[in-house]
Amino acid sequence: MNTKPLIYGLEQGLMLDEIDLVVDFPANIAQQLIDDEIDLGLVPVAVIPRLKYHHIVGDYGISCDGPVASVCLFSEVPLAEITEVLLDYQSRTSVRLAKILLEKYWKKKVTLTDTRDDFRDRIKGTTAGVVIGDRALQQRQVSPYIYDLGEAWKDFTGLPFVFAAWVSNKPLEEDFEVHFNALNRYGLDRLESVVKTHPFTDFDLMEYYTRYIAYELTEERRKGLAKYLEYLKEMNL
Numbered sequence: 001m002n003t004k005p006l007i008y009g010l011e012q013g014l015m016l017d018e019i020d021l022v023v024d025f026p027a028n029i030a031q032q033l034i035d036d037e038i039d040l041g042l043v044p045v046a047v048i049p050r051l052k053y054h055h056i057v058g059d060y061g062i063s064c065d066g067p068v069a070s071v072c073l074f075s076e077v078p079l080a081e082i083t084e085v086l087l088d089y090q091s092r093t094s095v096r097l098a099k100i101l102l103e104k105y106w107k108k109k110v111t112l113t114d115t116r117d118d119f120r121d122r123i124k125g126t127t128a129g130v131v132i133g134d135r136a137l138q139q140r141q142v143s144p145y146i147y148d149l150g151e152a153w154k155d156f157t158g159l160p161f162v163f164a165a166w167v168s169n170k171p172l173e174e175d176f177e178v179h180f181n182a183l184n185r186y187g188l189d190r191l192e193s194v195v196k197t198h199p200f201t202d203f204d205l206m207e208y209y210t211r212y213i214a215y216e217l218t219e220e221r222r223k224g225l226a227k228y229l230e231y232l233k234e235m236n237l
């Protein structure tokens with residue numbers, strides 16, 4: 001749901017002769033960018049070190065400055081009692097963020113388990129799970145303990161967190177970037193219409209778009225990104 005404002009312009013027919021849109025979950029878009037099946041993607045930032053060439057295109061992405069609501073560690077028990085954490089197969093950035101927070105901030109040793117398909121019914125007892133996106137907004141109704149990873153990162157580092165950015169795997173023309181910024185802006189300037197076009201009952205979308213997700217990649221948010229990339233390197237993630 002958080003990508004909808006950024007691609008609303010495309011859905012409304014802007015830049016159609018320049019862009020073919022592919023829609024998939026973040027980990028798959030990341031793989032397509034690595035495999036050069038696409039030129040530009042709104043990809044998990046964790047993929048950046050894996051690209052031979054990368055350029056962050058334009059001024060927009062998916063970030064937060066404090067709680068994000070849709071990226072959380074969900075559990076039936078408090079953090080101190082968790083023994084295993086299931087990691088969302090749809091994620092590349094947040095699963096690594098969870099590893100950083102568990103080791104450096106919460107200082108908690110747990111068994112980390114990768115997943116391949118929907119695993120939310122395995123979040124039980126002392127087994128917790130990192131869930132992202134719309135499924136996380138739904139899981140908020142289910143799990144009694146919710147640790148928001150955007151909020152934990154902010155408490156840990158004092159910085160915002162960037163989950164995804166528009167990244168190209170080749171240089172793009174300069175005026176593409178100017179048009180592309182305007183395309184992103186189009187939906188952000190029309191959030192009421194975006195919400196109407198994409199009905200969602202699990203969470204107040206207007207609140208999600210304005211209070212939780214931060215779309216502009218400001219200097220401070222880019223600092224948060226640089227810090228995260230440093231941790232990836234240091235911890236070999």
Ligand SMILES: C=C(O[C@@H]1C=C(C(=O)O)C=C[C@H]1O)C(=O)O
Nearest residue numbers: 026044070091092093094133163
């Ligand atoms: C905030 C979110 O950020 C997403 C989290 C990602 C990840 O963990 O790899 C990738 C893209 C982002 O859009 C979310 O989808 O809930």
